[in-house]
Amino acid sequence: MTSLVIYPITAVILFSVGLLGLVSHPNLLRKIVCLNIMAGGAFLFLISLAYRAGDPAMDPVPQAMVLTGIVVAVSATAFALCLARLIKEKTGHCSFDDNSEQ
Numbered sequence: 001m002t003s004l005v006i007y008p009i010t011a012v013i014l015f016s017v018g019l020l021g022l023v024s025h026p027n028l029l030r031k032i033v034c035l036n037i038m039a040g041g042a043f044l045f046l047i048s049l050a051y052r053a054g055d056p057a058m059d060p061v062p063q064a065m066v067l068t069g070i071v072v073a074v075s076a077t078a079f080a081l082c083l084a085r086l087i088k089e090k091t092g093h094c095s096f097d098d099n100s101e102q
Helices: 003-024 028-049 060-091
Strands: none
Touching (some): 003 028, 028 060
């Protein structure tokens, strides 16, 4: 397998694992981590699309989009962690499940 095939397949697997974790776990911190895994898969997929066959240089537009996406993902993660901390302080647990004692 060439890298033209390995990177997109890995990106889809990463995104799928993140989506599975997002749906299956009630804990907010795990959901935030799963969103970051999904973002990593999306970034890897965009970078794999940036390769142009026959040209040694990559397309700069997907690279710029990924760089911007990383900045947005870091700031959104920081905001989500602050909200999760406030939820933990107000409710006593950091989960969507009312029966959990975390």
